[in-house]
Amino acid sequence: xxxxxxxxxxxxxxxxxxxxxxxxxxxxxxxxxxxxxxxxxxxxxxxxxxxxxxxxxxxxxxxxxxxxxxxxxxxxxxxxxxxxxxxxxxxxxxxxx
Amino acid sequence: xxxxxxxxxxxxxxxxxxxxxxxxxxxxxxxxxxxxxxxxxxxxxxxxxxxxxxxxxxxxxxxxxxxxxxxxxxxxxxxxxxxxxxxxxxxxxxxxxxxxxxxxxxxxxxxxxxxxxxxxxxxxxxxxxxxxxxxxxxxxxxxxxxxxxxxxxxxxxxxxxxxxxxxxxxxx
Numbered sequence: 001x002x003x004x005x006x007x008x009x010x011x012x013x014x015x016x017x018x019x020x021x022x023x024x025x026x027x028x029x030x031x032x033x034x035x036x037x038x039x040x041x042x043x044x045x046x047x048x049x050x051x052x053x054x055x056x057x058x059x060x061x062x063x064x065x066x067x068x069x070x071x072x073x074x075x076x077x078x079x080x081x082x083x084x085x086x087x088x089x090x091x092x093x094x095x096x097x
Numbered sequence: 098x099x100x101x102x103x104x105x106x107x108x109x110x111x112x113x114x115x116x117x118x119x120x121x122x123x124x125x126x127x128x129x130x131x132x133x134x135x136x137x138x139x140x141x142x143x144x145x146x147x148x149x150x151x152x153x154x155x156x157x158x159x160x161x162x163x164x165x166x167x168x169x170x171x172x173x174x175x176x177x178x179x180x181x182x183x184x185x186x187x188x189x190x191x192x193x194x195x196x197x198x199x200x201x202x203x204x205x206x207x208x209x210x211x212x213x214x215x216x217x218x219x220x221x222x223x224x225x226x227x228x229x230x231x232x233x234x235x236x237x238x239x240x241x242x243x244x245x246x247x248x249x250x251x252x253x254x255x256x257x258x259x260x261x262x263x264x265x266x267x268x269x
Contacts, residue, residue: 009156013149017142024138027269035122038269039115046265050258053145057152058254078108078262085115 012056019049036086047079100255103217107259110210114266117206128203129267131196136187137268140180141260144218147176148257151225155250158238167233170225173253177222184215207267214263217256224249 023045027038054060054071061068081088118125154169191204198208228249232242 009149009153013145016145016149020138020141020145024134024269028134036119039118042265042269046261049261053148053254053258053261057148057257058251059152059155074104074108075258078111081112082115082262082266085112085119089116089119 008056012052016049016052019045039086040083043079043083046082047075050075050079100252104255104259107214107262110213111259111262111266114206114210114263117202118266121202124201125203128196128201128207131191131194132207132268133187133190134268136183136190137264140183140187141264143176143180143183144257144260147173147180148254150176151250151253155246158233158246159243161238163233163235163238167229170229170233174222174225174229177218177225180218181215181222184211210263211267214256214259217259221249221253221256224252 023042027042051072054075058071060071063071150169150173154166154173157163157169158166188208191207196204196207198204228246232238232246238246
């Protein structure tokens with residue numbers, strides 16, 4: 001059994017738990033004046049967490065480059081679209097409303 | 098292919114939810130006020146832990162430590178059961194406060210999207226049970242068994258990844 005791999009899993013797990021709790025605690029205790037900024041920050045944090053799950057738990061770190069690029073691009077695109085929705089929605093959908 | 102279709106479907110769901118959140122902030126806020134964000138946080142921590150257990154179980158199964166892997170599959174399954182129980186409790190609480198499917202668009206989305214995700218969690222739990230019952234009985238794994246376990250792992254991690262985005266869009 002590869003001890004280094006096992007420790008990597010533990011580090012990824014603890015990092016994910018810490019990021020989740022810290023982000024939750026931060027947004028529960030501070031008043032955010034702009035909801036669009038809050039959504040953008042949270043989307044980036046969620047994107048980072050999903051990337052950690054994909055990279056270490058889904059073993060993307062041992063996958064071919066094409067798979068790595070494909071999955072990480074999907075995660076980045078989704079996080080950016082969510083983060084940018086306050087700015088994208090009026091441009092894309094307003095003419096049809 | 099199934100996992101790619103699932104990922105695409107939930108990506109569209111996340112974009113629909115973020116669009117609704119941005120374009121109807123008042124209705125979204127009113128609906129969200131009935132939800133308990135701490136329950137959502139608890140479910141996030143449960144699913145993240147389950148992903149860790151599953152990843153470690155796959156690694157141990159690959160190394161031939163079948164019995165240790167089986168214990169971690171059981172831990173993953175327990176996390177899945179906990180997620181379902183917490184979710185049922187959350188639905189009960191929301192219904193008690195008057196948040197029904199037909200109450201508002203927010204609750205239509207909330208029940209549809211979280212319900213669809215819950216169905217995927219249950220499907221993943223069936224996969225974990227198959228991993229334990231069919232492939233972890235002997236001292237060594239067949240190549241078919243290893244492929245099934247790895248595929249079930251990828252599926253389970255995808256369910257976790259989708260929840261991270263749903264938690265952001267619905268509870269945060």
